[in-house]
Amino acid sequence: MAPALTGSMGFLRAPVDGATWRGVAQLAVGAVWLLTFGLAVWVCVAVSLALVPVLGAGLPLLALSLLLARGFAATERARLAVTTGVAVRAPQPPVAERPGWWPAMWAVLRDTRAWAATAYAFVATVLVSLACWTVVVLAGVALAAAGFPLYGRGTDLAASLGAPWSLTVAGALGAAVVLGWAAAVVAQYGSYLTVRLAVSLLGPSAAAEAGVRARAAERAARVAEATAHGAQERAAVLAQTRAAALEAADAERRRIERDLHDGAQQRLVALGVDLGVARRAADRDPAAAVAALGHAHDEVKATLAELRDLVRGIHPAVLTDRGLDAALSALAARSPVPVRVDTAGDLATAGPPAQAAAYFVVAEALTNVAKHADAARVHVTAAVVPAADGAPPRLRVVVADDGRGGAAAAPGSGLAGLRGRVGALDGTFDLDSPTGGGTRLTVEVPCAS
Amino acid sequence: MRIVIAEDSVLLLDGLTRLLTAEGHVVEGHRTADATVRALTAPDAALPDLLVTDVRMPPSHTDEGLRAAVHLRSLHPRLPVLVLSQYVEQRYASELFAAGARALGYVLKDRVADVDMFLTAADRVARGGTVVDPEVVTQIIARTRSTDLDRLTRREREVLELMAEGRSNSGIAERLVVGLPAVEKHVTSILDKLGLPPAPDDHRRVLAVLRWMEQNGDRS
Numbered sequence: 001m002a003p004a005l006t007g008s009m010g011f012l013r014a015p016v017d018g019a020t021w022r023g024v025a026q027l028a029v030g031a032v033w034l035l036t037f038g039l040a041v042w043v044c045v046a047v048s049l050a051l052v053p054v055l056g057a058g059l060p061l062l063a064l065s066l067l068l069a070r071g072f073a074a075t076e077r078a079r080l081a082v083t084t085g086v087a088v089r090a091p092q093p094p095v096a097e098r099p100g101w102w103p104a105m106w107a108v109l110r111d112t113r114a115w116a117a118t119a120y121a122f123v124a125t126v127l128v129s130l131a132c133w134t135v136v137v138l139a140g141v142a143l144a145a146a147g148f149p150l151y152g153r154g155t156d157l158a159a160s161l162g163a164p165w166s167l168t169v170a171g172a173l174g175a176a177v178v179l180g181w182a183a184a185v186v187a188q189y190g191s192y193l194t195v196r197l198a199v200s201l202l203g204p205s206a207a208a209e210a211g212v213r214a215r216a217a218e219r220a221a222r223v224a225e226a227t228a229h230g231a232q233e234r235a236a237v238l239a240q241t242r243a244a245a246l247e248a249a250d251a252e253r254r255r256i257e258r259d260l261h262d263g264a265q266q267r268l269v270a271l272g273v274d275l276g277v278a279r280r281a282a283d284r285d286p287a288a289a290v291a292a293l294g295h296a297h298d299e300v301k302a303t304l305a306e307l308r309d310l311v312r313g314i315h316p317a318v319l320t321d322r323g324l325d326a327a328l329s330a331l332a333a334r335s336p337v338p339v340r341v342d343t344a345g346d347l348a349t350a351g352p353p354a355q356a357a358a359y360f361v362v363a364e365a366l367t368n369v370a371k372h373a374d375a376a377r378v379h380v381t382a383a384v385v386p387a388a389d390g391a392p393p394r395l396r397v398v399v400a401d402d403g404r405g406g407a408a409a410a411p412g413s414g415l416a417g418l419r420g421r422v423g424a425l426d427g428t429f430d431l432d433s434p435t436g437g438g439t440r441l442t443v444e445v446p447c448a449s
Numbered sequence: 450m451r452i453v454i455a456e457d458s459v460l461l462l463d464g465l466t467r468l469l470t471a472e473g474h475v476v477e478g479h480r481t482a483d484a485t486v487r488a489l490t491a492p493d494a495a496l497p498d499l500l501v502t503d504v505r506m507p508p509s510h511t512d513e514g515l516r517a518a519v520h521l522r523s524l525h526p527r528l529p530v531l532v533l534s535q536y537v538e539q540r541y542a543s544e545l546f547a548a549g550a551r552a553l554g555y556v557l558k559d560r561v562a563d564v565d566m567f568l569t570a571a572d573r574v575a576r577g578g579t580v581v582d583p584e585v586v587t588q589i590i591a592r593t594r595s596t597d598l599d600r601l602t603r604r605e606r607e608v609l610e611l612m613a614e615g616r617s618n619s620g621i622a623e624r625l626v627v628g629l630p631a632v633e634k635h636v637t638s639i640l641d642k643l644g645l646p647p648a649p650d651d652h653r654r655v656l657a658v659l660r661w662m663e664q665n666g667d668r669s
Contacts, residue, residue, distance in 0.1 A: 261535060265559075266458045272562020273464035277471055280564065288471060295467075299460070 020184040023191030024135060026083040030124070030194060031132040033079060038121040041065070041072045045118045063105045066114040073117035073202045076124075086195050091204040112205060120201035124194060131190025135183050142179035148172035245424030248417040259310050267303040271296050316359060323348055324355045328362055328382060335366045337401070338377045345384030350395040350447040357421055358382060358397045361443045364414045365399035373403025373439060384447060393447045394427075400440040407433040407441075418443075450498035450575060451475045455485040455514055456533075457506045461561070465501070468564060469571075482506045482513035489521055489528075496528055499575040503558065504534045504541060515541055522548060531574045533558040537584045539592070542659070546581075550615070550656040554580035579615030579655040586613040589659070600642050608635040613658045617651045 044065040051058030070093065077088045091113040096103040108114065149169040152158045161168055204212070278292035311317075319327040324347045332339035347355070362380055369375050378401045386393045409415035409431055419429045427445030452474050456462040459480075466476045477497070479485040485502065488494060500521065506513040518530045529552035534541060542555050554574040560582065561567045570580045590598070590610065601609065604625075611621045622632045640647055643661055648654040 262458070265535075266461055269559060269562050270458075270460040270464040272559075273461070273468050273564060276562070276564025276567075277464075277468045281471060285471075292467070295464075 017184070017188075019191075020187050022084065023187035026080070026191045026194065027128055027132040027135060027187060029079065029083060030128040033075070034121070034125040034128050037072055037075065038125045041069050041121040042118055042125070044068055059109070060105060063108040066108050066111060066118070069114045069117040069121065070111070072121060073113070076117075076120070076198060077202055080195060080198050084191065084195055086199070088198050088203045091202075091208060113202075116201040116205075120197060123201075124197055127190065127197065128194055131186055131193075135187045135190070138179050138183035138186060142176045142183060145172045145179060146176035148176075241420070241423035241426070244420030248420030248424070251417050256310065256314065259306075259313075263306045263310065264303055267299055267306065271299040271303065274299060315356065319355060319359050320352075324350070324358060324382060327355075327359050328380060331359070331363055331366055332380065335378065336370050337366075337373075337375050339366065340377070340379050342379070342381045343383065344381070347382055347384060347395070349384055349393070350445075353425060354395045354427075354445045354447055357418075357425055357427065357445050358395055358443070360421065361397050361418050361441070362399055364418050365441050368407060368414070369399070369401045369403060369439070372407065373401050373405075375401035375403030375438070377402060385444075394444045395447050396442065396444045398440065398442045400438065402438045404435070405433045405437045405439050406435040407431060407439045415441075451477070451495075452499045452501060452571070452575075453485065453489065453497040454478045455480075455482060455500070455502040455506065455517065457481065457503060461503075461558075465561065468568075472568060480507075482517035486517050486520060490524065496525055499529045499531060499571055501531045501533065501571065504532060504538075512541065515545065519544060519548075522553075527552065529574045529577065530554070531556065531571055531580070533561065534582075537582065537588050539585065539589055542581065542585050542589070546656060546659055550579040550653070550659070552577045552579075554615075555585060556580060556582040557584055573615070578617075578651060581614045581655065581659070583610065583614055586610050589613070597643050601639060605635050605639050605642075608632065609639050609658065612636065612639070612654060615651060615655045 045062065048058045048061035048065045051061060074090065077090060081087050093111050093113065094107050096107040149172060152168070152172065153165065158165070158168055161171075163171070203209075274292045274296035278289045278296065281289040281292060316327055316330075318330050325343050328341050328343070332341050350358070362382075366378065366380075369378050378399065381396075381398045383396050384393050385396050407415070409419050409429075415431065422429045422443050422445060425445045427443060430442040431439070432442070433439040452469055454462060454465055454469075454476060456465065456478065457480050462478045462480070466478055469476045477488070479488060482502070485500075489496065489500070500518070502514040502518050504512055504514045515532060515534075518532055521528055522530060526549065531554040532541075532545060533556060535558050537557060545553065545555055552574055554570050556567075556570055560570070573580055587610065590606075590613075598606070607625065608621055611624060616624065618632045618636060619629060621636075622629045625632070637647070639645075645657050645661055648657055
């Protein structure tokens with residue numbers, strides 16, 4: 001609490017300033033308290049200190065006195081907090097290194113802050129008493145001088161001054177103002193010095209403060225390091241999933257190229273051959289020409305079916321037109337193994353990439369079930385689940401069968417491709433497939449992806 | 450004539466078999482390059498009049514067919530081979546033609562759909578001629594850096610492409626609808642401008658042209 005006397009206006013207002021009255025109150029209460037408890041503390045310490053070399057019994061007494069000093073420090077901190085509003089932090093007393101009364105006593109004896117409190121008891125008693133009495137005397141004399149014009153006329157004092165009455169009145173009033181001011185200044189500075197003294201002697205030591213700050217800085221550094229480490233790991237994971245996504249996309253393109261080359265293109269070439277045969281045979285062997293045309297017709301139908309399958313593999317039209325629910329039903333209907341589909345929540349709230357990922361997960365899983373699992377039934381569930389701690393909702397798809405298990409997302413497999421696709425959406429991919437215990441594939445992707 | 454086909458696609462193998470059988474040929478089909486090589490290298494095997502082989506075949510689906518063709522040609526340099534390729538690859542063409550261009554053809558698989566062209570190519574190769582797919586020639590010319598090409602007139606470039614495809618002078622004349630003497634004049638001019646020796650037969654000429662293009666090709 002700095003005095004309000006800095007700045008010219010503050011100085012002029014000093015006698016009527018709130019800080020002055022707070023200072024007076026603090027000094028008055030402090031004077032009473034310090035002259036009783038404070039005096040008792042440092043007398044106790046001084047006496048037990050004096051008894052140490054004489055009787056040796058002084059050491060326990062000294063420890064008790066220091067405990068008393070600690071209690072006194074606590075009351076002083078509380079008193080200053082109430083009267084001045086300045087909160088002085090309590091120091092951490094040293095802890096005994098071992099159990100037992102001797103280490104405990106030793107811990108008290110080497111508590112430098114208890115010794116500082118003792119010093120405070122002495123210095124503050126002197127300071128506060130002096131300040132308090134000075135304020136009282138100055139204020140009293142100022143009051144007397146202010147009242148002098150009322151009662152001083154014709155007194156010996158007035159006569160002894162030997163000045164005309166009017167000049168005496170002016171002088172008395174002037175003195176009252178100056179003395180009142182002085183009382184205000186002493187009250188504010190006295191209170192200010194008490195607080196400064198309390199901060200330096202009753203608070204934690206500078207070394208302890210530095211230690212606390214250092215520990216806080218260390219904690220902050222550890223947190224920052226952990227954050228940086230987390231970010232680094234996240235970056236590594238993202239780089240990995242990005243690479244996996246690129247790889248998955250690449251594998252997908254290769255698959256489409258192979259499918260087109262080995263499928264539709266071959267069929268079209270064969271179709272061309274058939275039509276050529278038909279044309280060449282048209283004149284000389286109409287029956288052969290008709291047979292070739294029949295071949296060509298079958299070829300066209302097969303090509304169309306193959307193209308339809310291929311296009312569905314790239315992006316299923318039913319997903320765009322009628323949503324994930326209908327698309328999953330269509331997948332279930334095509335599966336040779338009986339499939340039950342359950343959905344929960346509004347699947348339409350999931351974004352197109354999330355829905356497409358869910359669709360292809362189920363498509364691939366059902367293909368695998370049909371090919372490898374030897375299962376009697378499959379259960380597909382799709383649900384929009386609200387994520388914990390306020391994170392955005394996620395689309396969860398589970399494909400569970402009762403087949404032979406033992407599935408693995410081997411590199412280059414369809415499952416590995418899906419894992420890459422899911423990873424690219426920041427999703428999770430969990431394959432649980434104990435041998436003989438069925439397969440359960442759980443995939444979650446953020447709806448917003 | 451007797452024709453052996455090496456083709457892994459059942460569809461195409463069936464189609465080609467029907468086509469060639471309808472044309473009065475005797476056809477024997479194989480689904481892998483290995484099977485083809487085994488059949489043609491058996492002690493009592495009679496060489497066919499023509500081998501038609503796909504480049505991309507099992508097990509690795511890369512260039513098994515081409516390897517088989519090169520291998521069989523090294524055993525029987527006179528065996529007529531028509532190679533069908535899924536796509537144009539200059540490296541394949543160079544490998545194939547490295548040992549000579551006589552009775553050798555390299556065409557895109559899609560050309561098979563153009564039945565007349567395919568039958569003509571098969572016939573030409575079986576009779577000892579050379580067929581190079583126009584696509585391959587275009588690609589090689591596009592990659593040829595030599596400024597010598599710039600000195601050719603447009604007509605001469607057309608003639609050069611047809612020469613590279615393996616056509617004879619009369620074939621070129623027919624294709625461009627010009628007289629034979631005009632084609633002969635263009636050919637002499639082209640060979641002169643490119644610094645190639647005059648070659649009497651068509652397949653030697655193809656080889657010279659292809660080799661020249663390859664030497665001047667941008668291999669980067």
